[in-house]
Amino acid sequence: MKFPLYFSKKIAFSKDNKNNLSRIIVFIGRLSVALGVIVSLITVSTGIGSKTAIKERMADFSGHISIKSEKSNNSYNSSPLSTEGLQIQKIKELPDVASLQEYVTSSGILRKEHNFAGIIFKGIGPDFDHERFKKFLIEGKTPRVKEGVYNGGVCISSKLASDLHLKVKDSIVAIFSKEDQKPLYRKFEVVGIYKTDIKMIDDLFVIGGINHARKIQGMNDSEIGGIDVFLKNINDIDKDAPAVDKLSGYKNYTVKATEEYPQIMDFISIFDTNIALIIAIMLFVVIINIVMVLLILIIERTNSIGMLKTLGASNGQIRTIFINYTLLIMIPGLVLGNLIGLGFLLLQKYFSIIKLNPENYYISTVPVDLNIFYILAISLGILVVSAISLILPSYLISKISPVKAIKYN
Template identity: 75%
Template sequence: MKFPLYFSRKIAFSKDNKNNLSRVIIFIGRLSVALGIIVSLITVSTGLGSKKAIKERLADFSGHITVKSTKSNSSYNTSVLDNEGLNIKQILSLPDVAAVQKYAMVTGIMRNEHSFAGIIFKGVAKDFDSLRFKKFIIEGKTPFFNEDGYNNGVVISQKLAGYLHLKVNDSIVTVFSKADQKPIYRKFAVTGIYKTDIKMIDDQFVIGDINHVKKILDMKDNEIGGLDVFFKNVNNIDEDFPAVEKFIGYKNYAEKATDKYPQINDWIGLFDTNMGIIISIMLLVVIINIIMVLLILIIERTNSIGLLKTLGATNGQIRATFINYTLIIMIPGLLYGNMIGLGLLVLQKFFGIITLNPENYYVSVVPVDLNPLVIISISVGILIISGLALVIPSYLISKISPVKAIKYN
């Protein structure tokens, strides 16, 4: 074993450390490390968890990528998707594509004796991924859309249900308007109630049969308004987007889930900034405290430094000894910080103790992403950066004279 590491371990585990002044300094150093780990773990895990949860909610409701006609305008009434160059089978054959579903949308007004509400009626077909949508259902169920005739069952949001005083199995009249024509009335039965916690979705979307939309918009049987493309991993949207674009035709265009709602995309982008700022602050606190620990240990053991120099130890060996000593002191702080931080995160992940207002945060419970690689990287990163930060302060050792140090008490 090399001399610096051997001697630093001897000092670190020496019984002399139990009763000297360094006890308080060592405790402060370890406490700062533990707090740095705890805050960093919570910041990164909840930040990544929130980003992932919001992206997944957006994507699982309306597809990771949506394919629309270039004729589409600002209206929510969909234009017919152009079939020239569109190859759904090729899109489905892409390795990362999990499913593709057809849809068409039209705007309308739901009304009853209690109130009325403007809605976007999203018509889906028999390829609708009800299993993926099931996570949003809080009451009732999603009807089966077999495209044979007209299914009058609809799924509405909890917010719309509360506003219109509706519950499962209730009926509701919806009015659809067409240019230069009389309004079209449809009576639907509420078969399910969903909740995504995303205001822009919960405020207006109703899921129903695509045949109703086709009839209202005078679409042919083989025509659709768009495609929802689902990937196996929400984090692969940017990488897989160009592959999907190749098979949609030049008269259609693809849109990412996060691009539909720029305000949510901006909100997600803030997480990276906030995580960077908080981790930088905690790292600075840890480094300052660890440097303080090193300097005090050097001053406290000036006599030992002089003795080591007298016995032939080089400045480099002594510096390495004290750097190793300081890093060894950090290890209990790292362990306790990880234990406490991970314990708090596990409690939040499985019990959802801390809740949020979905109107502001797009999620009702603070989400947690326990990524082992991230967890290990935080601890290793703090240890390595702290070690590098100790190099310059350790040069104080070279200024210590052996003769004066041995006399120092």
Template identity: 75%
Template sequence: MNFPLYFSKKIALSKDNKNNLSRVIIFIGRLSVALGIIVSLITVSVGLGSKEAIKLRMADFSGHINIKSKRSNSSYDSSVLDQKGLQLNKIKAHPDVAGMQEYATVYGILRNEHNFAGIVYKGVGKDFDHQRFEKFLIAGKTPEITEKGFNSGVAISEKIAGDLHLKVKDSIVAIFSKNGQEQPLYRKFEVTGIYKTDIKMIDDQFIIGDINHARRILDMEKTDVGGIDVFLKNVNDIDKDLPDIEKYTGVKNYTEKATDKYPQIVDWINIFDNNIAVIIVIMLVVVVINIIMVLLILIIERTNSIGLLKTLGAPNTQIRTIFINYTLMIMIPGLVFGNLIGIGLLAIQHFWGVIRLNPENYYISVVPVDMNPLIPLVISAGILIISGFSLIFPSYLISKISPVKSIKYN
């Protein structure tokens, strides 16, 4: 029989405790553990959820990895993608690739009697992933692209629609500057859908339409494209899969990660890691201090028991183990209730989106949470293990207690 564990259970489950101070201290210890669990759960789940949500919004709009021509300059007008060495079949066959779509972009201006807005017209083809884009739609639908003739439908952002007082089925004139011509080109479009990504750099300028319009403005051939959006099955695999995809893009093309396209957003996302680390450390310090306080109070309270155990021949190591186990058992109700409350709050936010944010500042309109079941398990195990190690040094106080004096202690 494991005597330290058996004795720890007996005193932990004993109801014969008339010391009000120890009850208060134990309650404070459990409360600190519960609060530490709740705050840590919310911090980690919201931090990881926010990072994932923002990355997905960037990547699902414009591809996790973009393939472009090296002739492309800093303007939004696409250069023709070089087909030499471009092996799309091998890219599509990659096990982590979920899909691809062709596009071409050109800069222009939308204008009506209310206002005007500089826009980037992103022409997409018949391989456009309508289903992936649906999560951004707040009204209408994406234009149906067949690449036969010129489809006049476009999907615009809520920001552009608001600036120009547009709604679904309204018409709008776009003005483009064609290479080598002083006379601008005018195109009339019909709004088929309105989207919102909550990412300002996207919502302020991009509209989605037929790739044939972009080809005509950029003097491209019927089969030319300005780039390819590559979608991966997991947004977190971008860095891992980029070298594999680069091998099949050709020497005159290059690849660009979605995370490199908007570096200011990525820098902002990385702040989450620092915030999570700081808050977790603070919570651990608070929990450890309170648990050490609980241990010391328990040692003082049960000085007679310690003296009796020493008189009966129990070594200091065994007695220290008893009190460390006892203290960790006291933590368990705090761990349980902390997890129940923390997971409950996260579930409410996950399913009902109670807490909302200003997307202009946070790039998301609802606080997202990561409901990965490993998060509470890792946090709970981490707090228990760290607390157990932190109790070893203060438990040496037991070795200073004299059996003779402690038995007389009242």
């Protein structure tokens, strides 16, 4: 074992340190490190967790990538998807693709005797992933659709259910209109109630059978208004979107879930700024406190520095001893910070203690992303940054004269 590291361990874990004047400064240094780790862990885990959770909620409802007809022109009323150049089987075979769902949408109104609400009726087919949608259901079920069969069940949002005073098994009339045509009236039964916590979805979408939507839009039994493409990983959207677009046909276009609701993505981008700002502030606080600890230790052990110089230790070796010494006394703070921070995050992850207002945050609880890479990076980052920041203050040691230090004692 090298001399500087050996000597650092000896003085860092010496019982004498418990009674000297530096114990308060050491305690403050450890406390600042623990707080820095706790705040950084919570900031990174909840920030990244929130970003991922919001993106996944958008994507799990409407697909990571949606294929639409150019004729739709961003309208809520679907136009038939062009089959020219559309290679559905090749899209399914892409490595990152999990599943595909066909749909047709139509705008309309849900009407009750004393109230009404504008809606987007999303007609789903037999390929609808009921298991993926289950996370949104709070009551009932999603409509089971068969080809050629008109399923009269619909799944509405909790917002629409509250506004229209509807519950499962209630009936509701929907009105759809197209240019130069009489309004179409359809009677549906509420079979399920869902909640995504995303206002733009919960305020509008009603899930029903694709055959009703085809009839409303004047499509035949083989036509569809779009395809929702679901990926295995939300973070692969940007990578896989060009491949899906290439296989969607030249008369169709693709829309990523992250582009569908730009206002939500603008909100999510704030998390990156907040994470960087909070971590920078915590690092600054930790560095200031650790530098203060080092300077106090140097002043307190001036005599020891003089003795080491007298015995032939170089300034570089002594600086290394005190830098190691300071880093070693940080370890209890790192351990305590990780234990408290991870303990809090685990409680939040499994018990959802802290709630949020979904109208403002698009999620109802604070989500947690426990990634071992981030956990290790925070602790190692604090150690490395602290070590680098201690180099300059440690040069104070070279100014200490051995004769004066020993005489001072």
